[in-house]
Amino acid sequence: MLELKRITKVFNEGTADEKIALRGIDLTLAPGDFVTVIGSNGAGKSTLMNIISGRLSPDTGEVWINGRDVTALKEHARARYIGRVFQDPMAGTAPHMTIEENLALAYNRTKRRTLSLGVTKQKREWFRETLRTLHLGLEDRLAAKVGLLSGGERQALSLLMATFTKPDVLLLDEHTAALDPARAELVTELTKQMVEQHRLTTLMVTHNMEQAIRLGNRLIMMDGGQIIFAAEGKEKEELTVERLLEAFQRIRGSQFASDRAVLSS
Amino acid sequence: MFSSVEAGLIYAVMALGVYLSFRILDFPDLTVDGSFVTGASVAAVLIVNGANPFAASAAALLAGFAAGVLTGLLHTKGKINPLLSGILMMIALYSINLRIMGKSNVPLLQQETVITNITAVWRQAGLDAAFNQLVSFTGFAPRTWAVLVSMAIVALMVKGLLDWLLKTEVGIALRATGDNKPMVASFSANTDWLIVFGLGLSNALVALSGALVAQYGGFSDVGMGIGMIVIGLASVIIGEALFGARSVARATWAVIGGAIVYRLILALALRVEFLETGDVKLITALIVMMALVVPNTLAAQKERQRKKRRVRQLERGETVAGAETNYKSV
Numbered sequence: 001m002l003e004l005k006r007i008t009k010v011f012n013e014g015t016a017d018e019k020i021a022l023r024g025i026d027l028t029l030a031p032g033d034f035v036t037v038i039g040s041n042g043a044g045k046s047t048l049m050n051i052i053s054g055r056l057s058p059d060t061g062e063v064w065i066n067g068r069d070v071t072a073l074k075e076h077a078r079a080r081y082i083g084r085v086f087q088d089p090m091a092g093t094a095p096h097m098t099i100e101e102n103l104a105l106a107y108n109r110t111k112r113r114t115l116s117l118g119v120t121k122q123k124r125e126w127f128r129e130t131l132r133t134l135h136l137g138l139e140d141r142l143a144a145k146v147g148l149l150s151g152g153e154r155q156a157l158s159l160l161m162a163t164f165t166k167p168d169v170l171l172l173d174e175h176t177a178a179l180d181p182a183r184a185e186l187v188t189e190l191t192k193q194m195v196e197q198h199r200l201t202t203l204m205v206t207h208n209m210e211q212a213i214r215l216g217n218r219l220i221m222m223d224g225g226q227i228i229f230a231a232e233g234k235e236k237e238e239l240t241v242e243r244l245l246e247a248f249q250r251i252r253g254s255q256f257a258s259d260r261a262v263l264s265s
Numbered sequence: 266m267f268s269s270v271e272a273g274l275i276y277a278v279m280a281l282g283v284y285l286s287f288r289i290l291d292f293p294d295l296t297v298d299g300s301f302v303t304g305a306s307v308a309a310v311l312i313v314n315g316a317n318p319f320a321a322s323a324a325a326l327l328a329g330f331a332a333g334v335l336t337g338l339l340h341t342k343g344k345i346n347p348l349l350s351g352i353l354m355m356i357a358l359y360s361i362n363l364r365i366m367g368k369s370n371v372p373l374l375q376q377e378t379v380i381t382n383i384t385a386v387w388r389q390a391g392l393d394a395a396f397n398q399l400v401s402f403t404g405f406a407p408r409t410w411a412v413l414v415s416m417a418i419v420a421l422m423v424k425g426l427l428d429w430l431l432k433t434e435v436g437i438a439l440r441a442t443g444d445n446k447p448m449v450a451s452f453s454a455n456t457d458w459l460i461v462f463g464l465g466l467s468n469a470l471v472a473l474s475g476a477l478v479a480q481y482g483g484f485s486d487v488g489m490g491i492g493m494i495v496i497g498l499a500s501v502i503i504g505e506a507l508f509g510a511r512s513v514a515r516a517t518w519a520v521i522g523g524a525i526v527y528r529l530i531l532a533l534a535l536r537v538e539f540l541e542t543g544d545v546k547l548i549t550a551l552i553v554m555m556a557l558v559v560p561n562t563l564a565a566q567k568e569r570q571r572k573k574r575r576v577r578q579l580e581r582g583e584t585v586a587g588a589e590t591n592y593k594s595v
Contacts, residue, residue: 053451079453092451094444097437105441108434109452115430118437161452 001201002029002052002169007061009047009225021047023225025061029169034195034202036212038244039222045205048222049173052203054078066168080110083167083200085158085175092158095147099138099157102146103127106161130164134190152183156190163194170195172204176211188215209241223252267407269532273525274416275477276496278423280504280524281517282470283497285427288516290463291443292340295351295494297471299358300332302490304472306362309371309485318379322476329472330465332358337461362487369487378480380412387411412481419477423470424517430466431513439463440513471497492546499549500524502556527552 007025012018021044029035039045050056052063054075062071065081086092093102104118104127119127124142131139134156138149146154155175163170172191176184188211195202206212212219219236221229221244228251231239279301286294304325311321332354339350363369387393387409396410407413430436438454439462449456471493479485504523510516527549534540534548 055447055450076450076453076455079451082451084451091445092448094441094448096444097440101437101440104434105437105449105454106452108438108454113434113438113454115433115435118432118434 001031001033001066002027002203003062003064004028004048004052005062005064007048007051007058007063009044009051009056009058013059021225022051022058025225025227027220027227029201029203031201032199033218034200034216035204035218035220036216037203037205037220037222038207038209038212043222044225045222046173047225049084049171049203049205052169053082053084053171081168082171083109083162083165083169084171085155085162085173087174087177089151089154089158089178092161093146093154096145098143099131099146099149100124100127100142102157103130103161103164106165109165109167130160133193134160150183152179152186155179155183155187159187159190159194163198163200166198166200168201170200170202172202172206174205174207177207191215209244213239213241213244221248223248228252266529266532267413269528270525271412271416272478272481273528274413274420274521275474275481276500276528277420277474277521277524278477279471279474279493280497280500280520281420281423281427282467282474283494284501284516284520285470286464286467287498287501288510289431289440289443290460290467292347292460292464293351293494294333294336294464294467295348296332296336296354296358296464296468297351297494297497298490298492299355299362300329300468300471300490301475301478301493302362302485302487303332303358303365304329304475305479305485305489306365306371306487307472308476309373309479310365310367312373312376312378312480313371318377318382318480322379322473322480325476326469326473329475330469332472333464333466333468334461336468337464340464341457341460359487366485366487371485372483373480373485374483379477380480383415384409384411387415416477420521423473424521427517428514435459435462492549495546495549495553496527499553499556500527502553503527503530506556506560 004025004027007022008020009022010018010020025044025048027035037045037048047056051058054063054070054073054077058071062069064070065078070078070081084092094105097105100119100123104123107123108118127142128139131142136153136156138153138157146157149157155178159175175191176187179187191204192215194200202216204212204215213236217236218230218232219239220227220231229244229247279297283294283297286292286297307328308318308321308325311324312318316324336350336354339345339353340347343350345353388411392414393410396414397406431440438449438452439459441449441452442454442456442459442463446456449459475490478489500523501520502523503526504510504519504521505516507526508515508519508522510519530552531545531548535542535545540548
């Protein structure tokens, strides 16, 4: 479904600030794979997400989705195959537009936009049905401006907007990191529910090791722009935070460099 | 006063264009100062050369669209910042407008224009008498109702079209582009083309307004666009402050209202003995400054008072919600 072939990316090449963000990343996601990505700050997780979505282009390497080379496609063109939720709850929605207008925008992700009405009676009914699955009561607030919603509600809406059109690949970029624990838990549950419901091929970056272990069928750990550890199936099910930290230390010979990740265990 | 309302309705079309770029796209587009004159010049030159005034106005609309598209391309493809793209286009258009007219002023006094056409038809139909009868109790009888009514229809048509457009799939993407641009790309809309299209449409309206103003005033002049963007902003800001902007349909009403109120304020201001016609731009700038500064100052003052109240409550030893926090060790 998603194939990354020898992706490299260097920032500020040839200057004193040169930083190699990704060193030859190879990764293949089979249809229905749910891969969680962990790694210390600066490991290249976000760069990887941005390269898959097309916001950044790789220096070398290719991105394939659904057997198609999309490396040359711009972000908006590639978005036909990709659903995405960002870390910042503000980033995934238009605050001055209503809930139904936001959903209408997301509804057109896979379709050509025309001069027909964005929110029809039929679509409104469907939006209402879909919103009901969130159990947040948003179905009764279709005409409310999204800016009035709480961070958790906005993030749940973003998640719905990214998934209800069944993307080939779903990218989740630390989408629960900015929420308080209770709301993060809610959005995590919704994520699980939606990924399972639509059998979405998913790549989820998280700082929370416990979450990374609990969700998905595969886990990869990144450091210094490389994938240094991968587990799937039974091996992943038996993982614990301690074992992950141990693995990191064994491979890298140093402590895992993110206090946030350790604390959230 | 009557002519202020007439003028307000014609300028409302320009203000709706500014609303589209400034509010919907969040793009302060200074092209307006140039494209307004482009509309006026194209229409004036075509009319002087014997073209049908309606066709001439339509040509003006297209010319404005082209100008807006160029500004959009400068910004999206040329990666030039929005303000600078507009300023560059505005300056370029100054020369282009001179070229179109061949001189700095084209009079239209003896020409057949949209305004004279409509007025003639109106007279034949004898509609003025009917309207005068309607308001006979006030003893008020203007020169003609033709301009007021026809321009109101034009403004309402533009408003209706804009309301409809902004509700379509394309329109929703257009609005989202001004609201949260990175997010729009992640839902597979090409924000570059949306901006180019939006600015084209905005300047098409501005140019149409320019063409109508030229025909209403009886001339096109290369300097008639100076400060036009500020007048547009004044209309948008005054309108929103007076009539609200909760939805697009409401906001477009407000902009039309704002354009008329602006003309009325100006007419009243000019009745003050001390002020001259040349002070118009200064007055406009002051109106916009006040409309921008006053709401902020009021909000800040409210906030200060709220804090003071809270401090007093604390001093009296009352518990204030949220004032006590237990920091648990993490």
